[in-house]
Amino acid sequence: MPQQAMPGRPAEPTKAPNLPTGQDGVDDTYVSRETPTREEDDPPLAMEAMRAVQILNPSGEVTMPRPERTRVMCVANQKGGVGKTTTTVNLAVALALHGNRVLVVDLDPQGNASTGLNVPHHTGVPDVYDCLINGLPLEDVAQPVEGIPSLWCVPATIDLAGAEIELVSVVARESRLARAITGYPGHFDYVLIDCPPSLGLLTVNALVAAEEVLIPIQCEYYALEGLNQLINNINLVRQHLNPRLEVSTILLTMYDRRTRLADAVEQDVRNHFGHKVLQAVIPRNVRVSEAPSYGQSVMTYDPGSRGATSYFEAAQEIAERGIKAEASRNA
Numbered sequence: 240m241p242q243q244a245m246p247g248r249p250a251e252p253t254k255a256p257n258l259p260t261g262q263d264g265v266d267d268t269y270v271s272r273e274t275p276t277r278e279e280d281d282p283p284l285a286m287e288a289m290r291a292v293q294i295l296n297p298s299g300e301v302t303m304p305r306p307e308r309t310r311v312m313c314v315a316n317q318k319g320g321v322g323k324t325t326t327t328v329n330l331a332v333a334l335a336l337h338g339n340r341v342l343v344v345d346l347d348p349q350g351n352a353s354t355g356l357n358v359p360h361h362t363g364v365p366d367v368y369d370c371l372i373n374g375l376p377l378e379d380v381a382q383p384v385e386g387i388p389s390l391w392c393v394p395a396t397i398d399l400a401g402a403e404i405e406l407v408s409v410v411a412r413e414s415r416l417a418r419a420i421t422g423y424p425g426h427f428d429y430v431l432i433d434c435p436p437s438l439g440l441l442t443v444n445a446l447v448a449a450e451e452v453l454i455p456i457q458c459e460y461y462a463l464e465g466l467n468q469l470i471n472n473i474n475l476v477r478q479h480l481n482p483r484l485e486v487s488t489i490l491l492t493m494y495d496r497r498t499r500l501a502d503a504v505e506q507d508v509r510n511h512f513g514h515k516v517l518q519a520v521i522p523r524n525v526r527v528s529e530a531p532s533y534g535q536s537v538m539t540y541d542p543g544s545r546g547a548t549s550y551f552e553a554a555q556e557i558a559e560r561g562i563k564a565e566a567s568r569n570a
């Protein structure tokens with residue numbers, strides 16, 4: 240359980256007056272993110288967040304149960320453009336809007352997750368590079384995401400582009416991120432790490448820091464090609480650096496139901512990965528791709544869109560599966 244607030248944040252969650260309440264006291268909490276400097280620009284975004292919750296979950300019956308301990312999930316696929324960043328951002332917002340405390344770590348020098356969450360990440364902003372290379376504590380670089388209570392982001396600036404090479408000569412180069420995250424315990428229900436499209440040291444750092452890997456797979460012809468390489472890397476990291484690591488979740492993205500191909504890819508992926516594949520599938524949806532240019536997730540940009548409802552379902556499934564896995568571990 241979180242013991243301490245982020246800098247400038249209240250220590251204990253307070254109830255949001257207008258949010259639907261959850262079932263049992265824990266899930267229905269709302270962390271006030273108000274700070275004096277942001278008060279005047281908070282309301283519109285906060286209103287949008289509340290509207291999103293009401294549209295996605297009108298009866299207030301859906302809860303996304305909080306895990307007993309932090310789930311560190313690495314969103315990885317060395318292919319570019321398969322929906323890693325979109326998935327990271329939208330799952331993070333969906334979970335945060337439903338009572339979870341979430342940290343997004345942007346580990347791609349492109350900084351797309353930072354852009355998508357509208358978190359400043361121009362040169363000079365303390366970022367994940369400072370944590371990896373200079374050993375800066377995570378709490379010094381995490382920024383609150385405007386309008387989304389209990390969501391924070393460690394941004395990536397262009398500095399991170401050099402990290403892949405600079406890390407080579409750094410002590411404990413594979414476990415810098417793991418250290419930064421464990422050095423900052425208890426604050427979050429979820430830490431979602433958005434990986435770059437490569438299998439270099441940045442991705443290795445994410446795999447060492449995480450317990451779970453979430454692989455987004457785009458429903459297109461070459462979907463499974465190259466995945467073996469990712470799985471091999473995951474196995475190597477498990478053998479040598481992080482025995483707890485597992486591929487827990489596969490998410491099908493950019494599904495176009497007008498094509499037979501998408502259906503075939505879905506069958507292939509389900510045959511291959513079985514129960515790891517979420518039932519929820521993310522359709523190709525123009526609202527999803529528009530949202531980042533407004534500095535928003537699709538969850539708040541257009542909560543009624545199929546993109547938003549699908550990510551909402553995916554987040555719910557992830558939360559529930561986590562609770563089931565906990566229960567079987569404790570049994």
Ligand SMILES: Nc1ncnc2c1ncn2[C@@H]1O[C@H](COP(=O)(O)OP(=O)(O)O)[C@@H](O)[C@H]1O
Binds near residue numbers: 323521522528529531
């Ligand atoms: N479900 C979707 N529907 C439509 N466009 C999408 C969807 N998911 C992602 N995109 C778009 O596809 C592009 C690549 O997605 P992105 O999440 O950046 O992939 P990655 O992080 O794996 O490189 C982006 O322009 C994004 O807006």
Ligand SMILES: [Mg+2]
Binds near residue numbers: 323324325347351434
């Ligand atoms: Mg990306």
